[in-house]
Amino acid sequence: MWLQGRSINTPPLLAIFLISAITLAYEVLLTRLFSIIQWHHFAYMIISIALLGYGASGSFLMVFQNRLKAYVSYSLTANIFLFAISSIGCFLMAQQIPFNPLELFWDRSQWLWLLLIYLLLILPFFFSANCIGLVFLCYKNKINRIYAADLQGAATGALVVVIIIYWFFPSDILRIIASAGGVAVILATINQKLNPKVITLALVTIIVPWLLPNSWLALNPSEYKPLSQTLQITDTKVVSEKNGPMGLLSVVESPTIPFRHVPGLSLTNPLEPPQQIALFSDGDGMSVITQFKGDISTLSYLANTTSALPYHVLHTPNVLILGAGGGADVLQAMYHQANNIDAVELNEQVVALVKNEYSIFSGDIYNQNNVQLHTAEARGFLASTTQRYDLIQMALMDSFAASSAGLYALNESYLYTVEAITLYLQRLTDDGVLSLTRWIKLPPRDTLKLLATAKQALLDLGVSNPEQHIALIRSWNTATLVIKRVPLSDNEIQKILAFCKKRSFDLAYYPAISSEETNLYNVLPERYYFDGARALLSSNAEQYFDDYKYNLKPATDDKPYFFNFLKWQFLPEIISLPAGQGLPLIEWGSIILVITLLQALLLSLIFILLPVWIYDRKQNKQARENHFNTFVISYFILLGAAFMFVEIAFIQKFILFLSHPTYAIAVVLTGFLLFAGMGSAYSRKWTMPKAIKIAIAGICICAVFYLIFLSNIFHWFISANDIVKVVLSLLLIFPLAFFMGMPFPLGLNLLAKISPETIAWAWGINGCASVVSAIAATLVALNYGFTTIIIMALVFYLLAGLFFIKKCQ
Amino acid sequence: MIHLFYLDRVITIIVLSLFIFSSACADDFSSARKKLLTEIQLDVKRTGFLTGKDSLNSRVVDALDKVPRHKFVRPGDEKYAYENRPLRIGYGQTISQPYIVAIMTELLNVDATDKILEIGTGSGYQAAILSVLTKSVFSIEIIEPLAKQARLRLSRLNYDNVQVRMADGYYGWEDEAPFDAIVVTAAATHVPPPLVNQLKPGGIMVIPVGSQFLTQQLMLVEKSSDGTVRTRQVLPVSFVPLTGAH
Missing domain, CATH: 1.20.1250 (Growth Hormone; Chain: A;)
Incomplete structure (x- = not known):
């Protein structure tokens, strides 16, 4: 048997x-x-x-x-x-x-x-x-x-x-x-x-x-994903696929019906772009590699996009392009005779495509004499260099569809926080320009939030009159914001006016703009961008933030959810619109998060309570009281929540330090789990109440120390090489994770003595709590930031410790 | 023989039942269509302050009433055809929400003698609506099977003034240009210059912006009599004013 x-x-x-x-x-x-x-x-x-x-x-x-x-x-x-x-x-x-x-x-x-x-x-x-x-x-x-x-x-x-x-x-x-x-x-x-x-x-x-x-x-894949739809076109085919932690990159050629991807192109532009090869990430987020045979005149259409504005204000600048991708912005810089071009791109697969497989097609742009390619994360690159640029250009890095549906709400982005914009401005030459281009959304969201972020960054740099340093223009589908560390001169403003007039772009803001100059070529129902920019740059900005139906408050490194625009109080108004009219206005990312949380809570309740109810029907009263004790529920829910809250918050903090999101998550998660495992194994050496006291005290001391000093430590080592950063991160994670690995097995050990039949239940409760907390942590971070999450986690740990000690007694 | 006698009766009953059932269905669709029309007109009224159109032109209403949307959806989806929602038609495409079709058609301001170009035929429903309103409609579809299906469907339903061809919509339909109005339902990052060129002075181009299932706004490209071009964004949703209204 x-x-x-x-x-x-x-x-x-x-x-x-x-x-x-x-x-x-x-x-x-x-x-x-x-x-x-x-x-x-x-x-x-x-x-x-x-x-x-x-x-x-x-x-x-x-x-x-x-x-x-x-x-x-x-x-x-x-x-x-x-x-x-x-x-x-x-x-x-x-x-x-x-x-x-x-x-x-x-x-x-x-x-x-x-x-x-x-x-x-x-x-x-x-x-x-x-x-x-x-x-x-x-x-x-x-x-x-x-x-x-x-x-x-x-x-x-x-x-x-x-x-x-x-x-x-x-x-x-x-x-x-x-x-x-x-x-x-x-x-x-x-x-x-x-x-x-x-x-x-x-x-x-x-x-x-x-x-x-x-x-x-x-x-x-879904037939409604952009890649699936593109492949419906005659002769279009995926010519290669590259897999990696940042996504599945599909390279698509369409020889019969060419791609013509030029966001923000003027209606007055007469030229068709050269042949292009499309790149899709996970079947979405299309970008292109454009053919360049050395004849610069074939790129003249690139002078007719809103993102070309800074080149018409500056003369042969030294340029830094953040998010160079397939090279469209590099081509734009080359067309405008940039003196030197530093191109930063995080996705090494895209870089490899442009540099290797499509080097001839792309005109070998990343190997030109005046072009230096850096495979790095944008902020990490800027933090590690002291070089200054005449122009820092940040490209459109997301697709219109995903951006407009609010699907990035849950994605942390450290590229659009106040601290990030401050860093970009610090890396400009005295007369340099920071240029940021975003998709137009109606009602306006990200462009106005970016403008508010730029204002805050300028204020943080000691600028007293940020409204003199900013200009905003738009086409029918893109808006470009330019920011300077010094006020825009009259000469520069005249150049901006001429640039827009020639291309039928609308002025949304520049110092001393009047309302009559706005909303002329790409007419909106109201002067949304002008009104928004003027209000946000005035002393009434706070009132405007409060009144506006989307969240325009600048993102920070502690709350890096730039794309979180949803204001919950206006959701009923949107949903109540007839015939599904409100659906396009909903910021889906946040809604999906809440729907997920509600589903998880409901299922967790069922999973936690139902089995005990079934099980206890067969038991006597004493056994029932033994099972359904508050200790099992409270302790293991608190632990599940606390562990996930700390883990998620510190993963975020280390992502910023280690620069590369994928590697950062791998290093931090591995470190956390490994060291927590060591803590678990070690905890059996201590006796019961003492062990939990040491564990909780250890967690609290480490977390509070990091809350106070971690940003300073990161600041000292930000320009160190990657290996030093990884080793330092693991060293910092070690003590915290080591102590975090102890409370769970200690709790199970206690149960093994007092109520062994509830061990599996406790395991399930902890599992449910971990899942629900991971979702809840994102929701808390969206609204209150990561520091709040850590503080909450510490409260959970302290409460769990108290429950444990009380049970021991 | 007695069996054959009964068989004969059974067949008669089945045929009669089918006839009655199909008549009932036709009636159902007719009443469902009327109900949908009322709903659309109400939505148009509600959003009039945004679109500039408080009501639909009687000719547009007539066209919406005449065109059987249930014949432009996939088999099995007929029961949803008169709900105010987009529906799948295969190949990653949809038949648009009826309200969007109505307001787009209204914004085009179609005259009975107009020549209209459509980029993105899809199911052919929008082309059929336009064909009721005007003398000639030219429609380009980039996805070959969809182009074939739409051509066949429009022909079978006797929309003889619609021409469908499988081609790259970027270049428009040079041989038939200029057009009084152009509808572009295919996504693009910019307005193709050839289409702007093929629009008559005083003409209008309508481009829905957004995903397949969620039209966010309608972009109108208006070419003035002197040839200058400007765009106008129309929000088809009643979500303004943005500030200070609460």
């Missing part, structure tokens, strides 16, 4: 390590997969809910623990096996569901499809969590080591997935994960001394994913 549970002293730590690693990798991978086939924010919603599989598992184990414990070896191995096959199977089935998020508010059946996707994707996480929860249940005296293996596995998964995503396409990583599940089955089989026949099953699990036809695993 190999199915019967046996008394095996050693918990399957290797299997736990591996299952945690591949589960975290799977979570990251699913986010990538759904970002490709749907949109990033819907991916966020779907994966958040799927992670509640952890909560469902805790409840399941609570109810069925006696039966499962009787067959623990079998249950454990079966759950690993089920994880392996569901990881690939559930995704394949989910991809077949005709879910179209764009129709959610038109077609009620879409909600049912969404629910079906949730149910499918909850399964792999449910099985994975069952494995870990079961081991907790059956090895109560080894909880610290099990939790350490779980965290260290997750740390490894976080690191490995970021690395392998460069070498393998997402569909292949799905095969790797399923196969790794098979390896975990073998590890568990050996550890649990099961019948060797199980290994045969494991081998099948390892091999089968690689035998699946490629067509089954081919990604099936």
